[in-house]
Amino acid sequence: MTHYVEKFTAAVVQAEPVWLDLQGSVDKTIALAExxxxxxxxxxxxxETWVPGYPWWIWLDSVAWQSQFVVPYAQNSLSLDSQEFTAITDAARRLGxxxxxxxxxxxxxxxxxxxxxxxxxGTVLKTRRKLKPTHVERSVFGDGDGSDVAVVDSEFGRWGALCCAEHLQPLTKYAMFAQREQLHIAAWPSFSIYENAAYLLGPEVNTAASQQYAVEGQTxxxxxxxxxxxxxxxxxxxxEQKRELLKLGGGYARIYGPDGRSLATPLDPAQEGILYANIDYNEILGAKNAYDPVGHYSRPDVFQLLFNPNPxxxxxxxxxxxxxxxxxxVEPRG
Known part of the structure; x- marks a missing residue:
């Protein structure tokens, strides 16, 4: 796509999902889009996993206790050939x-x-899956493949997405940067689990991961x-033990520019709302003048990435x- 909008307004959701409720999740998605x-x-x-919410039970107790959530979560997950998904694409078209x-x-x-x-x-430009679910997520979700590490042409230029701790995978990030990404969706759950016990799961590390992605990729x-x-x-x-493990709040939605600046005032971690920022792709040119790790700042004679993008x-x-x-x-031997 050679023609796309270079200046537009972006919105980022910070809200509580409608847990284990597919139709409720669709309704809230459309309401927030409106x-x-x-x-x-x-x-x-x-x-991340906004529909029908992130499966927090996997971090809280034994497999025996978790079993009560397995069937309801699957039943309320989203099939891409369903009327629920069509309702969301129809809403995108209706709302523009x-x-x-x-x-x-x-x-x-x-x-x-x-x-x-x-x-x-309303056109579906790309559907993808998290390449490797993180830690205990693997007890619920399967793996993606190389076709899920992709940047696509859109009305807003080159658009890509990753989930959560995929932003801590250096090779995945480099494969995304190499596809000339301009707008990136870094989707996260809440930062609510194991407060003061697992710093790497908290807001400081993971908001920094989103910010670093912006700086590294100039996106x-x-x-x-x-x-x-x-x-x-x-x-x-x-x-009470689960109450200590999973804290209220945990919302840390952010919007970052290609130089790492925060472009929207954060909400309170327990507040539902939407962040807004004006996007101007001309700022990418200034950022790439300093850093472009897949362009003038690369050393392909020293480092190269082997990437299989096939399904x-x-x-x-x-x-x-x-x-x-x-x-x-078949070439003849001789």
């Missing part, structure tokens, strides 16, 4: 606002940590987060193998 569009935003970004949606994606009996990039005319970063409120406690917290097929038929062999050119 609010953002009404305030002049051209694009709105939602947190692009949507970056975080969701638990259900395919058959498997779940994936998904993100969907939807244009303001605008929209970083939505969820919050933990009373509804989360009603759903996940049944002991991973679970099944390869004999017909596919035959076709591949027939087109293969």
């Amino acid at each position: 609010e953002a569009a009404g305030n002049g935003a051209n694009i709105v970004a939602f947190p 606002i692009a949507i970056a949606l975080g969701h638990s994606e259900r395919v058959g009996g498997s779940l994936y940590m998904g993100q969907a990039l939807i244009s303001s005319d 605008f970063v929209l970083a939505p987060t969820s919050i933990i409120g009373k509804a989360a406690y009603d759903t996940f917290v049944d002991t 991973l097929d679970r099944v390869i038929t004999t017909e596919q193998l035959t076709s591949a062999n027939e087109t293969e050119v």
Whole structure:
């Protein structure tokens, strides 16, 4: 795409999900998109697994206790061929606002940590899955593949997305930067777990990861987060010990410019709301003048990245193998 909007208004959500409720999640998504569009935003970004909320139970107790959430979470996860997903793409078109949606994606009996990039005319530009779920997330979600590390053309230039601790994966980030990303969605859950016991899971480290992504890639970063409120406690917290492990609040939504500046005043960590910022891609040129690790500031004679961007097929038929062999050119040995 050679023609795109270089100046626009971006919105980032900080709110509590409608836990384990697919239809409620869709309704709240559309309501927040309506609010953002009404305030002049051209694009709105939602947190990681916003639909139907992040599975916090995996951090709180034994597998036996967690089993009560397995079926309801799968039932309320989002299928991309469903009427619920269509309702969101229809809303994007009706409101004239692009949507970056975080969701638990259900395919058959498997779940994936998904993100969907939807244009303001309702077109789905890209759906992706978190390449490697983090720590205990692997007990719920499957892996993505190389096709999920992608930047796509959009009405807002080169647009990409990653989830949560993917922003601590240096090779993943470099693969994204190399695709000339201009607008990046850094989707996070809330920063609410193990306060004062696991610093690396807290807001200081992870907001810094979003900010560092902006500086390293010279890209605008929209970083939505969820919050933990009373509804989360009603759903996940049944002991005083769990109350200590999972704290209220945890919202640290941010918007960063390509030089690392914060472009929106943060909300209180327990407050629901939307952050707004004006985006001007001309600022990227100034940032890249100093740093461009995939351009003038790179050393490909010393370092190169091997990247397989192809989707991973679970099944390869004999017909596919035959076709591949027939087109293969074999050089004579000698």
